Amino acid sequence: MDLRRHEKASSFLKILSMPFSNKKFVVGFMILAGITLTAVIGDMLLTFDPLRTGRFPLSQPPSLAHLLGTDTLGRDLFAQLLLGIESSLTIGLIVATVSTLLGATMGFIAGYYKGFVDLLIRSVTDTFIVLPLLPILILISCLLRTISIFVMAAILCIFSWAWTARQVRSQTLSVKESDFVYMSKLSGMKGREIIFTEIMPHMLQWMIANFINVALWAMIIEAGLEMLGLGPHNTMTLGMMLYWANLHSAMFREMWWWWAPPVIVLVLIFVSLYTISIGLDETINPRQRTR
Amino acid sequence: MGSYLRYVAKRLLAYVAVILVAVMINFLIPRLIPGDPIMIIVGRLSAKGATTGGVELVEQYKHRFGLDADLFTQFFSYLRETLRGNLGYSIIHFPCRVDALIVTAIPWTIGLLSITTITSWAIGTLMGTLSGWSEKSSKFSKIASSISLVLYATPYWILAMILVFAFAYTFAIFPMSGGFTHGVSPSINVGFILDVVRHSMLPMLSIILSSLGWWYLSMRSLIVGLKGKDFILMAEAKGLSKSRIMWKYAFRNALLPQVTGLALTLGNIMGGALLTEVIFAYPGLGWLLYNAVTNLDYPVVQGITLIIILAVCTATLILDLIYPLIDPRVSYVGE
Numbered sequence: 001m002d003l004r005r006h007e008k009a010s011s012f013l014k015i016l017s018m019p020f021s022n023k024k025f026v027v028g029f030m031i032l033a034g035i036t037l038t039a040v041i042g043d044m045l046l047t048f049d050p051l052r053t054g055r056f057p058l059s060q061p062p063s064l065a066h067l068l069g070t071d072t073l074g075r076d077l078f079a080q081l082l083l084g085i086e087s088s089l090t091i092g093l094i095v096a097t098v099s100t101l102l103g104a105t106m107g108f109i110a111g112y113y114k115g116f117v118d119l120l121i122r123s124v125t126d127t128f129i130v131l132p133l134l135p136i137l138i139l140i141s142c143l144l145r146t147i148s149i150f151v152m153a154a155i156l157c158i159f160s161w162a163w164t165a166r167q168v169r170s171q172t173l174s175v176k177e178s179d180f181v182y183m184s185k186l187s188g189m190k191g192r193e194i195i196f197t198e199i200m201p202h203m204l205q206w207m208i209a210n211f212i213n214v215a216l217w218a219m220i221i222e223a224g225l226e227m228l229g230l231g232p233h234n235t236m237t238l239g240m241m242l243y244w245a246n247l248h249s250a251m252f253r254e255m256w257w258w259w260a261p262p263v264i265v266l267v268l269i270f271v272s273l274y275t276i277s278i279g280l281d282e283t284i285n286p287r288q289r290t291r
Numbered sequence: 292m293g294s295y296l297r298y299v300a301k302r303l304l305a306y307v308a309v310i311l312v313a314v315m316i317n318f319l320i321p322r323l324i325p326g327d328p329i330m331i332i333v334g335r336l337s338a339k340g341a342t343t344g345g346v347e348l349v350e351q352y353k354h355r356f357g358l359d360a361d362l363f364t365q366f367f368s369y370l371r372e373t374l375r376g377n378l379g380y381s382i383i384h385f386p387c388r389v390d391a392l393i394v395t396a397i398p399w400t401i402g403l404l405s406i407t408t409i410t411s412w413a414i415g416t417l418m419g420t421l422s423g424w425s426e427k428s429s430k431f432s433k434i435a436s437s438i439s440l441v442l443y444a445t446p447y448w449i450l451a452m453i454l455v456f457a458f459a460y461t462f463a464i465f466p467m468s469g470g471f472t473h474g475v476s477p478s479i480n481v482g483f484i485l486d487v488v489r490h491s492m493l494p495m496l497s498i499i500l501s502s503l504g505w506w507y508l509s510m511r512s513l514i515v516g517l518k519g520k521d522f523i524l525m526a527e528a529k530g531l532s533k534s535r536i537m538w539k540y541a542f543r544n545a546l547l548p549q550v551t552g553l554a555l556t557l558g559n560i561m562g563g564a565l566l567t568e569v570i571f572a573y574p575g576l577g578w579l580l581y582n583a584v585t586n587l588d589y590p591v592v593q594g595i596t597l598i599i600i601l602a603v604c605t606a607t608l609i610l611d612l613i614y615p616l617i618d619p620r621v622s623y624v625g626e
Contacts, residue, residue: 123308130309132562132603135580135596136316142584142592143321220446224566227448228581242452251456263449270444 018205018283025279031272035265039085050079051236062257069257072248077241081261084238087149088219088269091237094153095160095218096211102157103164104207108195110165111172121165128162137221141230148232152225156218164210168203175199209280216273223266238262238269299612306608313600317593318369322362378594383586389594392579397561397598399470400568400575403491404560407498412553414499415439415506420545422507423514424537435507443504448566451497455570458493465493468572494571498564502556509552513545551614558606562599 019025048055053073060070068077110121140155141147175181176199184198225231226239227246241262245251250258333349353359360368372379378389422432442450459467466472471486517523518541526536561576568577576595583591 123305126305127309127312130604130607131313131316132559132599134562134565135599136320138565138580138584139317139320139592139596142587143589224446224448227566228569228584230584246452251452252460259452263452266449267441267445270446271441274440274444 019208019280022279022283024275024282028272028275028277028279031268032276035085035269035272036089039082039089042079042082043086046079046082048076048079050076050083059253059255061255068261069255071244071250071255071258073244077258077261080236080241081238081265083236084241084262085265085269087232087235088222088238088266091149091153091156091222092215092219094150095156096215098153098157099160099164099214099218100207100211103161103210104168104200104203106161106165107168108172108199111169112176112191112195112199118169122169125162125165125169128159129166133159133221134224137225138228138230141225146233147230149235149237152222152232153218156221160214160218164214167210168207171203171206172199175202205280205284209277209284212273212277212280216270216277219266219273220270238266242266295615298615302608302611306604309604310601313597313604314370314373315366317597317600318366321589321593322365373597378597379590381583381588381591383583383588383591389590392591393576393594393598396574396576396579399573400577401560403494403568403573403575404498404564405557407495407564408502408553408556408560410495411499411502412506412549412556415503416510416546416549418503419507419510420514420537420542423511424518424533424541432511436511439504439507441504442500443508445501446566447497447501447564448570450501451494451567451570454493454497466490470574491573494564494567494573497567497570506549506552510545510549513548514541517541517544554610555607558610559603560606561602 020029053075056066056070056074056076058070058074059072060066062069066076066078068081070076071080106121106125110118137155137159141152144151144155172195181194181198184194189198222231222237223239223242226237227242229243229247231237231240231243233240239262242259245255245259245262248258250256333352350359376390378393381387381389381392384392418435422429422435425432455467458464466489470490471483472490523536523540526540531539565577565580567573568575569581572578576599580592580595582588583595
């Protein structure tokens with residue numbers, strides 16, 4: 001028994017360390033880790049509230065006192081950027097976690113038990129997949145007058161799990177027919193046990209890739225909604241920074257230090273997540289390697 | 292053919308179900324969410340100086356909008372009016388009906404999106420073919436791949452902002468915003484059309500650039516996947532020229548998935564680039580939606596949501612029905 005557990009742990013580590021031999025994955029991972037660490041550590045070192053208006057001189061260009069200058073409301077932009085990165089990543093993290101877990105569970109159940117449950121879950125996912133998201137999300141966030149980071153994440157969660165569920169369902173269907181699942185059924189394992197100990201490990205890598213993709217999706221949609229002013233007003237996210245910059249026409253007042261940093265950071269985050277996703281894809285399906 | 296008819300019936304049923312769900316979402320969301328639109332209207336009126344009324348005014352409004360009836364009655368009258376094509380009145384442009392506002396906006400959105408989608412598809416597919424076919428580590432394909440990666444990962448509206456800054460502000464080559472010069476009334480003549488073209492250059496460029504990366508990357512991987520396939524090897528063994536194999540064999544085989552992708556994207560046109568229109572104040576659906584959102588014009592927001600859902604679902608349905616007829620490999624019997 002001990003030996004088996006040890007074996008399981010080491011194969012788990014092996015699965016997790018495999019992507020690190022892929023160059024694209026490593027590059028993306030380093031960029032993302034760098035941005036995240038800077039934001040988290042920077043936020044801890046902040047000695048003032050980055051959202052309080054009128055604290056510093058207005059509309060100052062970058063200087064040693066204010067690394068990225070200040071905005072028209074007298075707020076330090078570097079502090080805003082740190083806070084923005086942290087909250088944007090938090091939203092992506094929450095949505096990706098919930099959607100992967102919920103979607104995978106739904107998909108496993110639908111794929112394993114078939115029948116009425118399957119029909120029910122499948123019709124719900126199909127409906128969610130066909131509906132165009134952005135207008136519905138705009139409708140919801142427009143009607144919800146006060147939005148916090150968690151409400152924002154919750155709204156995105158509602159609409160993000162369907163894709164995961166559909167794909168996990170079809171994969172479960174194919175894994176289910178394999179010999180080792182038949183073996184465990186014969187040896188008297190229960191459905192739940194088979195899902196968690198036999199089928200799920202086979203999809204671990206795929207679920208990690210899905211996690212990254214959902215995080216990417218969530219952050220892109222989130223930034224878009226916030227750009228319309230539909231994001232959380234009580235804190236700062238990267239999208240809300242752009243909204244404020246746009247609202248005060250920073251672009252046409254030569255205040256590049258207001259709008260350029262969030263744009264650069266957003267693009268960096270998206271590119272890094274995307275390269276991580278490609279890297280993972282290449283380690284999972286070696287045949288898909290394009291180079 | 293019998294199985295095809297069964298497939299059609301199933302798809303139609305699913306379509307009606309999705310539309311019903313969409314209508315219900317559209318009806319329920321505003322009612323589930325705390326906050327009273329009537330109080331907002333009254334608040335706005337009193338901010339403008341209207342002091343009369345109070346409680347009576349609220350009651351009057353509730354009666355006028357049918358909000359004093361129970362939820363079922365409300366839903367069925369909503370359903371009935373929606374089926375008649377009556378989407379209600381805009382709060383901000385009061386005497387104006389929501390459907391009239393949407394009808395003026397739709398041609399702008401469809402025009403902008405259909406031209407850009409097709410252009411970027413054509414360019415991306417061609418570039419993808421060339422780069423996928425060329426040698427593995429050629430400079431062109433390396434550079435093109437990294438550029439398209441960045442373009443693909445950048446949301447189109449961020450690209451739009453950068454373009455405005457570069458080509459409308461720093462170098463004032465193109466106008467910053469709008470669909471045509473302010474104060475000119477739309478008409479069909481050369482001057483006006485040129486004006487429209489000039490105004491749509493930057494929005495177009497932003498959409499083309501951001502979607503180009505996707506088409507390029509997907510065509511490239513399709514072509515790379517075909518290399519080494521039997522029929523390609525056979526053609527090479529026959530001694531056909533490289534360019535002939537590329538166009539006649541690889542390109543034609545990779546085209547079908549790309550065409551499917553194009554069709555799917557065209558189906559999504561109405562909800563495709565709402566934010567580009569916001570950045571450029573381009574008078575399509577996105578701009579209408581943005582203004583409705585910022586002014587809390589709920590009927591307009593709801594109307595646009597419904598129209599976009601209807602359009603996207605209908606396009607998907609048409610595609611689903613046509614596709615098995617075009618591509619025999621798609622099976623519609625099984626599911």
